[in-house]
Amino acid sequence: GLGYAPTGRSFLDAMKSLGLRDEVLLEAGLLIKREDGTLAPSFRGRLLFPIHDPRARVVGFGGRLLGAGEPKYLNSSETPIFHKGRLLYNLHAAKHAMRKAERAILVEGYFDVLRLSLAGIEEVVAPLGTGLTSDQAQLVRRHTSHVILLYDSDEAGLRATFRAADELLRERLRVSVATLPPGEDPDTLVQRRGAAGLEAILKDAVDVFERKLQILERKGFLGTLPGRRRALDRLLPTIRAAADPITQELYMSRAAEAAGVRKDVLEREVTNAGAGSGERYPSARSAGTVSTGENRSPLPAPALPASAEKTLLLPLLEGEPWKSKVIQAVDVEEFEFVPYREVFEAIADDAVLSLSETSARAYEELRAEGLGDRDPNALYERAVNFIEARRLERQLEQIDQRLPFETPEVQASLIAEKRRVFDELRKRYPRYKIAMRRRGAPGT
Numbered sequence: 001g002l003g004y005a006p007t008g009r010s011f012l013d014a015m016k017s018l019g020l021r022d023e024v025l026l027e028a029g030l031l032i033k034r035e036d037g038t039l040a041p042s043f044r045g046r047l048l049f050p051i052h053d054p055r056a057r058v059v060g061f062g063g064r065l066l067g068a069g070e071p072k073y074l075n076s077s078e079t080p081i082f083h084k085g086r087l088l089y090n091l092h093a094a095k096h097a098m099r100k101a102e103r104a105i106l107v108e109g110y111f112d113v114l115r116l117s118l119a120g121i122e123e124v125v126a127p128l129g130t131g132l133t134s135d136q137a138q139l140v141r142r143h144t145s146h147v148i149l150l151y152d153s154d155e156a157g158l159r160a161t162f163r164a165a166d167e168l169l170r171e172r173l174r175v176s177v178a179t180l181p182p183g184e185d186p187d188t189l190v191q192r193r194g195a196a197g198l199e200a201i202l203k204d205a206v207d208v209f210e211r212k213l214q215i216l217e218r219k220g221f222l223g224t225l226p227g228r229r230r231a232l233d234r235l236l237p238t239i240r241a242a243a244d245p246i247t248q249e250l251y252m253s254r255a256a257e258a259a260g261v262r263k264d265v266l267e268r269e270v271t272n273a274g275a276g277s278g279e280r281y282p283s284a285r286s287a288g289t290v291s292t293g294e295n296r297s298p299l300p301a302p303a304l305p306a307s308a309e310k311t312l313l314l315p316l317l318e319g320e321p322w323k324s325k326v327i328q329a330v331d332v333e334e335f336e337f338v339p340y341r342e343v344f345e346a347i348a349d350d351a352v353l354s355l356s357e358t359s360a361r362a363y364e365e366l367r368a369e370g371l372g373d374r375d376p377n378a379l380y381e382r383a384v385n386f387i388e389a390r391r392l393e394r395q396l397e398q399i400d401q402r403l404p405f406e407t408p409e410v411q412a413s414l415i416a417e418k419r420r421v422f423d424e425l426r427k428r429y430p431r432y433k434i435a436m437r438r439r440g441a442p443g444t
Contacts, residue, residue, distance in 0.1 A: 005043035029077040056092040084128040097122035112186040119195040132164035166241035176205035308386035315376040
């Protein structure tokens, strides 16, 4: 069921009539104490979604604001009985259906769960407004061995999809990804097409690793040698997350085939203790030093590489309006240096606490450096132009690779396209080649 949290004093009056003391309501997270010491309801003017524990006891609420304002969604505060990272919305009702259907459908929001349940698809659950945690993945594993991720298909949705998939793979679950049409979410899709329309999309779900490969191939990563290296950097976290040995073996074979590398080389990369997530940046476990082998000589960890990627992160860390501006301007796949890419993703998803040790250290160093007296507008424009120029250069490389193998008619079209891309590259960043020769670091 759903509830409503009214504005005004009606909630306080109702609780008083039931004989509930303020101390109990404060501990339950239903009241908050203002700075002046007065008490107010935690939820006001919100549609309420009761959150149950696995034994179907109400332990908290999620509130959706009706009308303008922020935050749009608000959960109960943490209490002795409510920990949002250890619960899944609707699990109490879905767990039996999950066993019967031999699958769980994981969606992002409360409305998605309600819409699917009303349409007769009962094996659906959602995290509580955060990224999926290991505790939540363990909850799913108790009831099924197969999870279908049904998140939005935009960039933010894909990032959340792959993060959730890695958590599920660590619990030896089989993970598939269902792809929604552009602009749709599960709620709107079921409204328009009904349960049958959604079942058709679920039927076409593919393994999460294949979905990653599809996206990388569509973006042209597998068309060049540098692109294949970057593609492997994105595939390695999922390979490492796969706790099931057979699944990991299949993922390695598929990645080696797609990237054109020997499987034994890839296996060494996967099992490399210092590789963490494929990054070429030392682990923070060394506490600021780098081991140099058997003699364990402590060396200072290298400074973060100066680059357009780093330059772009500095205004991003300043918060709004720069956060929205940077996220809209650059795709996460444009970040070549893994710690910078992970920092970008974490800030975009408000998930800084989920950073790996290495990337967390990079994040702290970037925050400590800050903008100083530098003009954020100039930094932003220069960095975006450079990253866009790098993308255009990859397009030129792909055209050059295709040219020798095409018919004269196609070659003429490709040459015209090459001229157009080159003109755009020169317009965007006239000194691009000079800068590349001078620096040469990933993401320069």
